[in-house]
Amino acid sequence: MFRTFIRSWAIPLRPPNTIIRPTTRSFQNGATYRRFNNKQSRSFTNLLFDPVSRKYLALIFGGGSLFYVTHLEEAPVSGRNRFIWIPRSLELKIGDYTYRSMLRDTSSAILPSNHPLTKKVETIFGRILDAASKDPSVDKTQLEGIKWKIHVVNDPRAPPNAFVLPGGKVFVFSSMFNICQNDDGLATVLSHEFAHQLARHTAENLSKAPVYSLIGTIMYLATGVEGINSLLLDGLLRMPASRQMETEADYIGLMIMSRACFHPAESVKLWQRMSRFEKQTRGQVGFEFLSTHPASDRRIENMKKWLEKANSIYEQSDCGTFGSYYNNFQNSVFGSNPDAIFSFRGY
Secondary structure, X not given: OOOOOOOOOOOOOOOOOOOOOXXXXXXXXXOEEEEEOOHHHHHHXXXXXXXXXXXXXXXXXXXXXXXXXXXXXXXXXXXXXXXOOOOHHHHHHHHHHHHHHXXXXXXXHEOOOOOHHHHHHHHHHHHHHHHHHHOOOOOHHHXXXXXXXEEEEOOOOOOOOEEEEOOOEEEEEHHHHHHHOOHHHHHHHHHHHHHHHHOOHHHHHHHHHHHHHHHHHHHHHHHOOOHHHHHXXXXXXXXXXXXXXXXXXXXXXXXXXXXXXXXXXXXXXXXXXXXXXXHHHHOOOOOHHHOOOOOHHHHHHHHHHHHHHHHXXXXXXXXXXXXXXXXXXXXXXXXXXXXXXXXXXXX
16 A cells, blocks of 8 residues: 555545536526636635634634644654644554454455465564564554554455555555565565554544645635645645655665565565556556655665665674575475465465
């Protein structure tokens, strides 16, 4: 989602642009011309030259800067400084609100808890959770007190999507299985979405939203132009930050799925399939600069670069013995061809 403030594989919605009202000037022959109103720009300039206004602006920006600096922390993996002020309790409340909203929209299409697909997702995600609890680099506080629940949404019309909400609610849309194709592919998607929550990317997005709004307001007051400002704000701040978070989740998820004894090399194949799907549905290769997600080709390069470490973790986890046991378990539950369930196309 991959997720809006909640990260997912879906493309996030954007707020509509503000309409700028033009002014007109008439001539004797009835012809008119239009120009943009630069009143906002003049008003902003007046504020800067007014001593009293400058004093209040200095207090506001000084206090805001202090608040910003005191709420910086180091992000996992990349080590970048990031701004987070949203408390965990508020993050969970927002996650719960989003969960109830999702249930209203999808409840009629959610498969029962005893459906084979739901049980399969539950089993795979359980292994990912167990691996995360044993990973020394994972912040265990993100796992405490969470009631995990799996939801498989059988909606053939919906695009491939999967996400994990703050509070432990997991959603996988049935169209995603055709791209995953096997357990390792599904583990790649689930571990990626799970990694967003381990890294508190939802809280980071929520924390930065007021900052982006403030910057956008200042740019509008200074220039009086909305469209170009929004494009610059997206291209220079929002989207690069989102791509950073996606890359962090790719790396964290790959290491966790490897520790959970899923084949890390499948992550490359998964993104190759996703790249083909994107090209088929969009008809052209997307530009990374204008996307909230890294280009699939870039993700494939990253995965290949990280495979050596992922394979090392896989080997250290004694996955050969576990794999034999798990295959026997899969055969007893799903039959001799457990991956055949991924051909599911709804009913």
